[in-house]
Amino acid sequence: MALRFSPDNEARFQALLARYPDRRAALIPTLVLANREFGYLSREAMEYVASRLELPESYVLNTATFYTLLRKHPVGRFHIQVCMNVSCYLRGADHLADHLKRVLGIGFGEVTPDGLFSLEGVQCLASCGTAPVIQVNDDYHEDMTVEKVDCLLESLRRQASQADGARPGTGGVP
Amino acid sequence: MSENADRSAPPTPPTGPFLLRCRPGEAILRLDDHLTRGGFEPVRKALAMDPDAVTDEVKRASLRGRGGAGFPAGVKWGFLPKDNPKPRYLVVNADEGEPGTFKDRYFLERDPFPLLEGVIIASYAIRANVSYIYIRGEFVKQIRVVEDAIRQLYDRGFLGRNVLGTGYSLDVYVHPGAGAYVCGEESALLESIEGKPGRPRNRPPFPAQVGLFGCPTIINNVETMACVPLVLRHGADAFLKMGVPGDGGPKIYCVSGHVKRPGLYEAPMGTNLKRIIFEFAGGTLDDRPILGVIPGGSSTPVLTADELDVAMDFNSMRAKGSMLGSAATVVFTEGTCPVAVLLRISRFYAHESCGQCTPCREGTGWLERVVESIEHGNGRPGDCDLLLSAAGQIQGNTICALGDAAAMPVQSFVTKFRADFERHIAEGRCPHAHG
Numbered sequence: 001m002a003l004r005f006s007p008d009n010e011a012r013f014q015a016l017l018a019r020y021p022d023r024r025a026a027l028i029p030t031l032v033l034a035n036r037e038f039g040y041l042s043r044e045a046m047e048y049v050a051s052r053l054e055l056p057e058s059y060v061l062n063t064a065t066f067y068t069l070l071r072k073h074p075v076g077r078f079h080i081q082v083c084m085n086v087s088c089y090l091r092g093a094d095h096l097a098d099h100l101k102r103v104l105g106i107g108f109g110e111v112t113p114d115g116l117f118s119l120e121g122v123q124c125l126a127s128c129g130t131a132p133v134i135q136v137n138d139d140y141h142e143d144m145t146v147e148k149v150d151c152l153l154e155s156l157r158r159q160a161s162q163a164d165g166a167r168p169g170t171g172g173v174p
Numbered sequence: 175m176s177e178n179a180d181r182s183a184p185p186t187p188p189t190g191p192f193l194l195r196c197r198p199g200e201a202i203l204r205l206d207d208h209l210t211r212g213g214f215e216p217v218r219k220a221l222a223m224d225p226d227a228v229t230d231e232v233k234r235a236s237l238r239g240r241g242g243a244g245f246p247a248g249v250k251w252g253f254l255p256k257d258n259p260k261p262r263y264l265v266v267n268a269d270e271g272e273p274g275t276f277k278d279r280y281f282l283e284r285d286p287f288p289l290l291e292g293v294i295i296a297s298y299a300i301r302a303n304v305s306y307i308y309i310r311g312e313f314v315k316q317i318r319v320v321e322d323a324i325r326q327l328y329d330r331g332f333l334g335r336n337v338l339g340t341g342y343s344l345d346v347y348v349h350p351g352a353g354a355y356v357c358g359e360e361s362a363l364l365e366s367i368e369g370k371p372g373r374p375r376n377r378p379p380f381p382a383q384v385g386l387f388g389c390p391t392i393i394n395n396v397e398t399m400a401c402v403p404l405v406l407r408h409g410a411d412a413f414l415k416m417g418v419p420g421d422g423g424p425k426i427y428c429v430s431g432h433v434k435r436p437g438l439y440e441a442p443m444g445t446n447l448k449r450i451i452f453e454f455a456g457g458t459l460d461d462r463p464i465l466g467v468i469p470g471g472s473s474t475p476v477l478t479a480d481e482l483d484v485a486m487d488f489n490s491m492r493a494k495g496s497m498l499g500s501a502a503t504v505v506f507t508e509g510t511c512p513v514a515v516l517l518r519i520s521r522f523y524a525h526e527s528c529g530q531c532t533p534c535r536e537g538t539g540w541l542e543r544v545v546e547s548i549e550h551g552n553g554r555p556g557d558c559d560l561l562l563s564a565a566g567q568i569q570g571n572t573i574c575a576l577g578d579a580a581a582m583p584v585q586s587f588v589t590k591f592r593a594d595f596e597r598h599i600a601e602g603r604c605p606h607a608h609g
Contacts, residue, residue, distance in 0.1 A: 019347045020387075021261075021387055024369035024370075025369050028352050028367075029349065032352060062370075062371060066354060066371035066372065067371075068353035069312070069353035085518055085522055086273050086518045086522075087504055090430075090431045090432055090506055090510065090515070091431070123271070123522050123525060123526065124271055124273040124274075124275075125312055126275060126276045127276055127279070128273070128276050128428065128430035128504070129428060129436040129438060138314040
């Protein structure tokens with residue numbers, strides 16, 4: 001089935017077009033919308049954005065590949081980003097990362113077989129005063145410890161099993 | 175403000191906090207809550223002035239850019255060409271990403287109205303009718319907060335057509351980033367808004383002449399914007415007196431790493447670094463001796479324990495051989511491996527290089543690989559000099575400051591902790607407990 005924005009995102013897309021004197025400027029915000037709606041930017045999703053903005057696909061691809069948050073591969077329902085930069089490193093980020101890899105059984109850049117979790121080591125999330133920090137989908141979890149990570153994973157699992165129609169691989173979009 | 179008004183100003187200096195007014199756990203997200211605290215008085219004041227008089231007031235206040243470069247905001251505004259018929263833009267840099275920095279997030283998350291007051295005043299001063307606030311893509315919640323605050327301002331006539339009945343019109347939009355540190359560089363940020371990869375532009379022309387969509391553009395940091403209403407509220411003289419000569423105002427200091435109370439602290443520009451670490455942040459964990467302090471974000475040259483008696487303002491830090499940067503102070507104590515700390519930093523710049531300039535694209539990768547080999551016990555004699563040489567070949571040879579940002583920590587770490595680097599190489603392993 002061909003990709004299409006939901007009515008809400010279609011309205012957001014139309015509002016974006018009105019913001020700029022040049023429609024190319026709407027490209028990154030539109031890719032962000034598509035990333036959220038479709039879970040990641042498949043080739044099909046990028047083609048869709050290109051057609052909506054009347055831009056060459058190559059132009060869209062050139063921009064999309066520059067930005068780390070515009071995902072080119074599917075991620076888990078809960079995408080866990082662990083800040084590995086200096087302030088978090090000094091407060092034990094490596095222990096958190098090792099623990100997450102061990103309990104989830106995956107490395108950075110991988111997705112659990114059930115599609116529930118994916119893991120990524122990232123650069124500074126601007127939360128250095130409450131290091132170490134991890135981001136799960138949209139939410140920051142600060143001053144993290146191994147114990148807090150365990151509680152968090154448990155509550156995410158519970159959340160997933162309770163949610164009706166939970167779909168794996170949607171980047172946290174229910 | 176007229177000279178008479180200055181003379182009749184009250185002799186007692188105003189008391190803060192001026193920037194970090196929210197108490198722990200508090201947020202001021204409703205316009206009414208902001209208005210009952212005297213909000214938008216500075217905007218009303220500015221809109222009653224001539225735009226150039228507003229710029230002059232900000233110039234006299236010596237408000238230097240809080241993003242890291244420290245360029246005087248009013249002087250920057252004055253660079254806009256007088257005879258260019260094109261529209262003008264104000265762009266706010268909220269792409270906070272210099273490791274160690276987490277101050278702009280405070281405004282974006284908990285106190286957006288002072289930022290938006292600054293946006294209105296600055297846009298009016300430079301005669302812009304459209305402003306974009308570029309917020310890093312990870313800040314999903316913060317983007318919602320700022321968009322909601324903007325909506326409230328439209329609803330009440332503070333934005334849109336005919337702002338507060340003055341005939342001035344202003345539209346403000348949030349533009350999301352999508353994960354690229356280099357977009358915090360102002361010309362890369364403009365490229366990014368235009369829908370392109372964030373590759374910095376050659377200058378000249380400077381953005382004030384040819385900026386967003388080819389139009390005259392001013393780019394300012396979030397904290398700088400939040401300082402602008404303070405200049406209008408208290409007057410340029412009072413603002414200047416809050417800091418040091420030539421560098422006015424209060425400043426937010428970000429403290430992280432091995433301290434008892436990491437966090438944000440507001441104090442006058444020029445506050446002593448020791449006071450920030452030991453008084454505000456409570457000293458080091460377990461009172462361990464300090465090994466090093468990165469004073470102003472990961473790109474700024476590291477200081478050793480005997481170099482901390484310094485005023486944190488732009489000129490004093492330069493005189494000390496480092497930089498105020500974004501005032502993001504990262505403390506690490508004895509027992510920490512300086513090679514491992516540098517490796518995090520070098521890996522970051524290698525990851526974030528946009529790849530446009532050969533010295534940076536190739537050089538940052540070399541720096542990372544050599545530091546990594548030293549840390550992992552594969553260092554070779556001469557590697558310290560190799561690092562210094564490679565860093566020296568990047569510095570000054572790139573379009574933007576990211577190359578310098580990658581070079582400076584390498585030069586300062588290798589120079590100041592050279593014995594530790596050489597020990598790694600001689601022993602063929604990391605001699606510290608973590609390794």
